[in-house]
Amino acid sequence: MRSELEIIKVIEQYLRGELNEDDKKRFENQLDKSPELQKQVQKQKLIMEGVQNVGTKENIKKAKKTYTITKAAWYGVMVLVVAGVVTAGVIGYQKYFNKNNASENIKHQLNEEGTSQWTDADEMIAPQFFDIDMTNGDVVQTDQGMIIAIPEGAFLDKNGKTVTGMIELEVKEALDKASILTSGLSTKSGDDLLETGGMFYLNARKNGENLTLNKDNPIIVEVPTDEVLSDMELYKGVRKDDGTIDWQNPKKIEQFLIPVDIHTLNFYPPLYEPTIDKLGYAEKNKAWKDSVYYSFANTNNYSTQLDSTILSTWEINDVYNYTSVSIIDSIATTSASAIAAVEYLQLNPSKVQAIWNDQFQNTLIATKEFEERMLCLHGLAQDQFLDLYVNNLDKRISTIDSMLVKMIGGDDSINVDKGSTQIASINKTDSINCLPCESCDKEALKNQFIKFAQQNKGRVKLDLGAVKMLQNYYTKHAKIYGETAEKVQTKFLKEYNEELSQLSQAKNDKNVEDWNNYNTNLNKEINDNLDEVYKQLGMKRVKLPKSKYSVPIVNVGWHNIDRAVIEGTIARETINVELNGKKAQIKYEPITINVKESNKYEKVFVYLLPTQLTSYQRVTKQGDSYTEKLNEFYNYDLVAVGYIGEEIYVGIERGVSPKNYDISLHVTDKSDLNKVFHTVGKPKHRAGFVGDILDQQYILKKETNVNKMNDMIEFRDKVKNAIFQCSDIKNVESLNEKDDKENWNVIIKI
Amino acid sequence: MTDQEIILKIREGKENRALVNLYNYQSRVITLVLKFGGTKDDAKDVFQEALLILCKKVKDTSFQLTAKLDTFLYGICLNVWREELKQKGKSNFEIPTEYLIADETDWEALFEKEKKLKKVEEMLYQLGNPCLELLKLFYFQSMRVKEIAKKMGYKSENSVKVQKYKCIERAKKMMN
Numbered sequence: 001m002r003s004e005l006e007i008i009k010v011i012e013q014y015l016r017g018e019l020n021e022d023d024k025k026r027f028e029n030q031l032d033k034s035p036e037l038q039k040q041v042q043k044q045k046l047i048m049e050g051v052q053n054v055g056t057k058e059n060i061k062k063a064k065k066t067y068t069i070t071k072a073a074w075y076g077v078m079v080l081v082v083a084g085v086v087t088a089g090v091i092g093y094q095k096y097f098n099k100n101n102a103s104e105n106i107k108h109q110l111n112e113e114g115t116s117q118w119t120d121a122d123e124m125i126a127p128q129f130f131d132i133d134m135t136n137g138d139v140v141q142t143d144q145g146m147i148i149a150i151p152e153g154a155f156l157d158k159n160g161k162t163v164t165g166m167i168e169l170e171v172k173e174a175l176d177k178a179s180i181l182t183s184g185l186s187t188k189s190g191d192d193l194l195e196t197g198g199m200f201y202l203n204a205r206k207n208g209e210n211l212t213l214n215k216d217n218p219i220i221v222e223v224p225t226d227e228v229l230s231d232m233e234l235y236k237g238v239r240k241d242d243g244t245i246d247w248q249n250p251k252k253i254e255q256f257l258i259p260v261d262i263h264t265l266n267f268y269p270p271l272y273e274p275t276i277d278k279l280g281y282a283e284k285n286k287a288w289k290d291s292v293y294y295s296f297a298n299t300n301n302y303s304t305q306l307d308s309t310i311l312s313t314w315e316i317n318d319v320y321n322y323t324s325v326s327i328i329d330s331i332a333t334t335s336a337s338a339i340a341a342v343e344y345l346q347l348n349p350s351k352v353q354a355i356w357n358d359q360f361q362n363t364l365i366a367t368k369e370f371e372e373r374m375l376c377l378h379g380l381a382q383d384q385f386l387d388l389y390v391n392n393l394d395k396r397i398s399t400i401d402s403m404l405v406k407m408i409g410g411d412d413s414i415n416v417d418k419g420s421t422q423i424a425s426i427n428k429t430d431s432i433n434c435l436p437c438e439s440c441d442k443e444a445l446k447n448q449f450i451k452f453a454q455q456n457k458g459r460v461k462l463d464l465g466a467v468k469m470l471q472n473y474y475t476k477h478a479k480i481y482g483e484t485a486e487k488v489q490t491k492f493l494k495e496y497n498e499e500l501s502q503l504s505q506a507k508n509d510k511n512v513e514d515w516n517n518y519n520t521n522l523n524k525e526i527n528d529n530l531d532e533v534y535k536q537l538g539m540k541r542v543k544l545p546k547s548k549y550s551v552p553i554v555n556v557g558w559h560n561i562d563r564a565v566i567e568g569t570i571a572r573e574t575i576n577v578e579l580n581g582k583k584a585q586i587k588y589e590p591i592t593i594n595v596k597e598s599n600k601y602e603k604v605f606v607y608l609l610p611t612q613l614t615s616y617q618r619v620t621k622q623g624d625s626y627t628e629k630l631n632e633f634y635n636y637d638l639v640a641v642g643y644i645g646e647e648i649y650v651g652i653e654r655g656v657s658p659k660n661y662d663i664s665l666h667v668t669d670k671s672d673l674n675k676v677f678h679t680v681g682k683p684k685h686r687a688g689f690v691g692d693i694l695d696q697q698y699i700l701k702k703e704t705n706v707n708k709m710n711d712m713i714e715f716r717d718k719v720k721n722a723i724f725q726c727s728d729i730k731n732v733e734s735l736n737e738k739d740d741k742e743n744w745n746v747i748i749k750i
Numbered sequence: 751m752t753d754q755e756i757i758l759k760i761r762e763g764k765e766n767r768a769l770v771n772l773y774n775y776q777s778r779v780i781t782l783v784l785k786f787g788g789t790k791d792d793a794k795d796v797f798q799e800a801l802l803i804l805c806k807k808v809k810d811t812s813f814q815l816t817a818k819l820d821t822f823l824y825g826i827c828l829n830v831w832r833e834e835l836k837q838k839g840k841s842n843f844e845i846p847t848e849y850l851i852a853d854e855t856d857w858e859a860l861f862e863k864e865k866k867l868k869k870v871e872e873m874l875y876q877l878g879n880p881c882l883e884l885l886k887l888f889y890f891q892s893m894r895v896k897e898i899a900k901k902m903g904y905k906s907e908n909s910v911k912v913q914k915y916k917c918i919e920r921a922k923k924m925m926n
Contacts, residue, residue, distance in 0.1 A: 005915040012918070043922050048889050050870030053802065054882065055890030056765070057871070060801045063769030126879040 011044045062145065122201070125172040134164050144175045146200060147222040154219050155204050155211040162214065163206055172201040175223065199237070256458040257397060262366040267356050268293060269347070269378040275719055292719065294353045351383050355390055363393045364460050370397065373452060379445045380408070394459075401453035408446045496709045503702035510695055517615045517688070524613050525631065526569045529586050532633055533565050533577050536584035572629040588629040589658035593619065593638065595626070596664040601642030601649065603700050607689065609681030610634040616681070616689045630658050637680045640665060641693050643700050648693065652680055753819035760808045763892065772801060775820050779827050786831060786843065796834065800826040803860070816852060825851035833861045873924050881917035888914060
């Protein structure tokens with residue numbers, strides 16, 4: 001090797017850290033002394049880093065291509081290849097020549113026409129080779145993002161027979177500025193310069209022999225471009241003796257549609273998914289997103305503002321509240337009055353649901369082109385425009401685009417007023433996509449459809465083998481939303497109302513039960529206290545007629561003793577009675593219970609189980625602790641219960657007296673609560689008490705569900721704006737008036 | 751893909767998958783750049799440049815992600831955008847605090863270096879294939895000489911090496 005190359009080698013080893021310690025030291029010594037060497041090292045380092053940059057940038061471009069294929073807005077120029085060398089053209093670049101001996105790029109002696117004439121471009125562009133099994137055909141993606149679909153039977157040998165087995169496909173491509181610059185490709189057609197969207201060369205060989213294409217079963221090449229121009233044509237490249245290519249014989253590119261799996265497309269309103277993602281539901285699957293979206297179907301005056309505050313006024317500890325029936329009614333009334341009235345300009349989600357399913361597979365609806373239009377149809381927000389596509393499935397999609405433009409232009413009734421445009425512009429700040437379709441500006445949308453029409457896209461073409469292959473390819477590479485086209489119609493409102501009524505029912509039942517318990521306990525305690533007081537006074541007790549204690553006590557002028565005892569018992573105040581110089585007393589003294597770490601639990605209840613009574617007493621919470629006054633002649637066991645999710649935590653203290661208790665709770669086996677409370681209170685307590693613990697958990701669960709649903713309602717309110725981006729709120733006031741009247745009717749009926 | 755998976759993929763040299771994932775953030779970057787006075791095309795350029803810087807930073811073994819990867823990416827984007835504006839003579843753009851990156855990057859030096867490298871890249875494209883191909887396989891894809899010989903159709907490993915040094919020699923000459 002020449003000494004210059006040896007130096008390059010050593011510098012490389014130095015830079016890559018491949019020199020051993022001694023050599024490295026020696027090299028660095030030299031480096032210190034020689035500015036020239038420093039310069040060389042610096043250069044070489046830059047070259048290495050430059051190569052890294054080139055590689056990374058190419059990967060970035062490739063990733064962009066891959067990303068765009070799998071995402072909605074993928075523009076591609078579809079080219080049916082029926083000849084050897086072909087090009088497709090769009091955007092113009094200056095021609096650029098750089099003479100360079102690069103014949104390494106020509107790996108085969110003969111070109112596709114069987115001659116050995118090669119051009120600069122042939123020499124400059126590195127070939128990519130793909131081994132393709134012709135038994136099934138294949139779809140390949142090139143370095144620069146071309147997608148080539150080769151169906152079975154696409155190639156013929158020199159005898160005109162279909163080729164089977166492995167073949168070698170050679171591809172050269174110059175699709176972007178950089179590669180066109182380096183390739184020395186010119187865009188000359190005769191004496192004119194063409195705008196070009198890229199150039200490519202294809203050739204297929206089997207065992208080194210050129211193959212020809214089967215005209216009946218063409219290859220499809222999709223050339224990535226950022227913009228599709230309508231007047232793009234496909235030119236045939238003819239090699240000239242001076243090493244250039246002349247582009248001849250232009251043909252209109254047949255733009256047809258490739259249907260993909262309809263479930264891989266996105267027909268949601270443009271802001272819908274971004275909004276859902278932002279609200280933290282990005283992980284939800286398509287079925288879930290569908291159900292939320294479709295649940296907005298036919299909702300011209302639907303509102304999610306069901307009043308949920310009504311529940312918070314309803315406290316379970318409010319034992320004395322026996323207005324439960326009217327509370328249920330007021331829930332109903334409130335929700336009725338909260339049905340606000342906003343009329344939305346929108347595509348009806350049920351229309352979208354109707355096309356987003358297997359019935360429309362393989363039609364123009366199931367294409368990426370329609371997906372793009374769908375975004376704008378959401379902007380136009382009127383079902384009739386969507387219908388236009390659905391009713392003309394047999395037409396070229398661009399024909400329908402033109403029909404739609406005419407319809408917008410010729411019909412004055414389509415008027416998106418200023419109010420809604422404002423809404424749109426507000427929403428737009430949230431938008432993550434910059435398509436003009438997101439605005440509700442009719443003119444902008446119309447222009448977009450004019451652009452669509454100009455793309456001159458055709459029909460779905462299913463009869464070609466290559467189309468089928470592309471279909472599979474895209475389906476495989478697209479984001480699969482759901483395996484099946486499950487049509488999920490949400491039952492959200494129904495479920496919500498069910499949960500709500502179950503919760504109300506449970507709370508009502510509990511209130512009635514609590515009230516009964518309270519009465520039973522009170523009756524018994526009054527009875528016991530009267531016995532006690534009479535005993536202390538040394539008197540024989542006159543029995544009151546049964547069942548008359550609780551309600552009429554205040555009004556009936558019974559004996560002073562009875563009255564004092566009854567009132568004291570109800571108030572749970574110490575009872576002092578004096579009669580004929582004799583005194584009797586029943587002390588009520590406070591007990592205070594603190595539950596340790598009570599914040600940890602979703603809810604905590606504290607029970608007292610008086611052994612003399614048949615039922616439990618729930619202790620009310622005051623501040624951070626639970627207090628109750630104990631009857632000095634009763635024996636009480638204390639139970640505290642805490643809930644976290646499905647778990648029940650229990651703390652027990654037997655034979656409590658009027659003082660302070662700190663109780664810690666421990667998780668318990670709720671399958672056998674009877675056993676847990678085996679030694680607490682009296683057997684007669686147990687059924688009701690254990691039942692109450694489970695009931696409270698049920699209520700808690702229902703409350704959690706309802707709260708979740710309330711969150712959901714709040715969520716839906718936010719989503720609503722994304723779905724109905726062009727909502728028209730001008731009618732709100734008048735509708736509200738009407739609504740109020742209806743509410744009056746409801747209230748009066750009650 | 752999680753942030754960590756993306757970082758791992760880039761470090762393993764399997765950046766394609768990672769990059770495809772990162773492209774999910776492009777639309778957000780477009781919104782950002784539009785907000786700060788750029789066009790959609792500006793935004794796309796900024797995003798590509800930012801991806802390059804991100805890849806290089808991640809490949810640096812001392813790199814540690816201190817925020818979420820997207821936040822980090824947006825931060826780079828805005829630094830790139832600020833540099834763009836500076837080039838256009840508008841140097842009054844301040845990056846909003848929520849997009850500031852808390853690390854010790856000397857952005858000025860970084861962009862100075864990238865500017866230099868851009869020239870080198872152009873030079874490399876002029877150098878053309880097979881040189882560029884060969885250098886990419888060796889320096890970027892870290893492919894073994896033996897495999898390069900096979901892929902590019904060289905007779906021996908030695909001829910790959912000699913060819914490579916010749917290419918570097920030519921490149922160096924072009925840098926004069």
